[in-house]
Amino acid sequence: MSTGRVTFIAVSPHVSDSLSWxxxxxxxxxxxxxxxxxxVSDGVLRxxxxxxxxxxxxxGATHSLLPFYDLASRDGFRVIHIRSDDSTRWDTLFDHVDRCGELGLPTELIRC
Known part of the structure; x- marks a missing residue:
């Protein structure tokens, strides 16, 4: 079984198709x-x-996304959480990262 992980991607609200590699x-x-x-940008979701x-x-409240983090932990899924609000709410993001840590999930943050 593969190890689950959660990657947080913070994008500008005006992002088009240009993402980092x-x-x-x-x-x-x-x-x-x-x-x-x-x-939501269709160019990103493609x-x-x-x-x-x-x-x-x-x-994007932590409680509404917990089932996805649990799934990643239990079944080894890779979850990508794209955030595109004007100012990334770091306190909320850290709540998500903390929950992933409690589940033993590796996390990564990518800023675009």
């Missing part, structure tokens, strides 16, 4: 792609593989 690769390897905090579940969550 690391961000594009992470999305391409995802089992679940979650987009929170702003306008990097997700066909088998990936795409979840649009306007709120």
């Amino acid at each position: 690391r961000a594009t690769r992470a999305i391409a390897e995802a089992d679940v792609v979650i987009w929170t905090g702003g306008t 990097h997700a593989p066909d088998h990936a579940d795409v979840v649009i969550d306007d709120n």
Whole structure:
């Protein structure tokens, strides 16, 4: 069984198709792609593989995303959490990272 992981990608709310290589690769390897905090870019989501579940969550509250982190921990899924709000709310992001740490999930942060 593969080890699950969660990658947080912080993008500008005005992002078009231009992502870093690391961000594009992470999305391409995802089992679940979650987009929170702003306008969804089809150009970014086109990097997700066909088998990936795409979840649009306007709120992005930790409690609403816990099932995805649990799934990553239990079943080895790769979860990508794309945040595109105007000012990334670091306190909320750290809540997510802390929860992943409690589950033993490695995390990564990519800024675009």
